[in-house]
Amino acid sequence: MAFFSYFQIQMKRIDTLIRTFPLELVFWIGALIGILFIxxxxxxxxxxxxxxxxxxxxxxxxxxxxAMSLLTKGDIAASWSMHPLAMFAFGAIGYRIFExxxxxxxxxxxx
Amino acid sequence: MANVLRHLxxxxxxxxxxxQGILKNMDxxxxxxxxxxxxxxxxxxxxxxxxxxLGFFGFAGLHRFILGQIGLGILYILTLGLCFIGTIVDxxxxxxxxxxxxxxVAHETLSMMSNNTNYFPNVNTKTGDNV
Numbered sequence: 001m002a003f004f005s006y007f008q009i010q011m012k013r014i015d016t017l018i019r020t021f022p023l024e025l026v027f028w029i030g031a032l033i034g035i036l037f038i039x040x041x042x043x044x045x046x047x048x049x050x051x052x053x054x055x056x057x058x059x060x061x062x063x064x065x066x067a068m069s070l071l072t073k074g075d076i077a078a079s080w081s082m083h084p085l086a087m088f089a090f091g092a093i094g095y096r097i098f099e100x101x102x103x104x105x106x107x108x109x110x111x
Numbered sequence: 112m113a114n115v116l117r118h119l120x121x122x123x124x125x126x127x128x129x130x131q132g133i134l135k136n137m138d139x140x141x142x143x144x145x146x147x148x149x150x151x152x153x154x155x156x157x158x159x160x161x162x163x164x165l166g167f168f169g170f171a172g173l174h175r176f177i178l179g180q181i182g183l184g185i186l187y188i189l190t191l192g193l194c195f196i197g198t199i200v201d202x203x204x205x206x207x208x209x210x211x212x213x214x215x216v217a218h219e220t221l222s223m224m225s226n227n228t229n230y231f232p233n234v235n236t237k238t239g240d241n242v
Contacts, residue, residue, distance in 0.1 A: 061194040
């Protein structure tokens with residue numbers, strides 16, 4: 001019986017941890033860190049893209065990561081020709097991270 | 112002290128707890144007004160989920176538009192939901208997205224109610240006497 005209630009308390013703790021885990025924040029920051037480690041000049045590149053791995057070789061988002069990576073290296077012309085939305089993506093994602101951190105207190109705790 | 116289950120029985124989870132925290136300082140009339148406005152303005156998390164699923168058919172990012180995140184909406188719709196990766200993350204995360212939006216709406220509703228002079232419906236606002 002004692003073991004069972006201990007188990008329940010642990011389950012509840014894990015449950016709260018999962019529910020309050022800032023998944024989106026971790027995802028966006030992880031994405032930006034991942035982009036810093038891309039080598040945009042290599043001929044072959046490692047890709048996480050599920051569409052690419054399914055065998056489609058083009059989609060409207062192709063090259064966005066490499067374009068953002070080129071932008072961090074200062075190569076604006078190459079970045080634009082790779083994917084013109086790179087600058088916009090940095091803006092939108094940066095703003096979203098800012099918003100998520102700003103609302104972190106209200107969304108993670110009860111009023 | 113108003114009970115959230117009486118005024119907004121459709122809420123669940125973290126949102127239920129949060130709104131109960133807001134309603135506990137209100138009487139039943141105020142809570143009724145709050146519930147009417149809040150119910151009309153909040154977004155159901157199932158709608159977020161369904162719009163997110165549309166991302167797999169080429170219309171990605173509609174949920175981001177609905178939740179007022181226009182920048183990310185444009186980015187999603189022009190890149191097929193960041194090549195599906197963004198869509199899949201939002202599919203896992205749809206409840207937090209809806210929750211975040213609804214908390215914002217709840218605070219807007221509260222500040223609107225405190226600006227309104229008819230905030231206390233059964234009190235004469237000029238003299239402060241009970242009617």
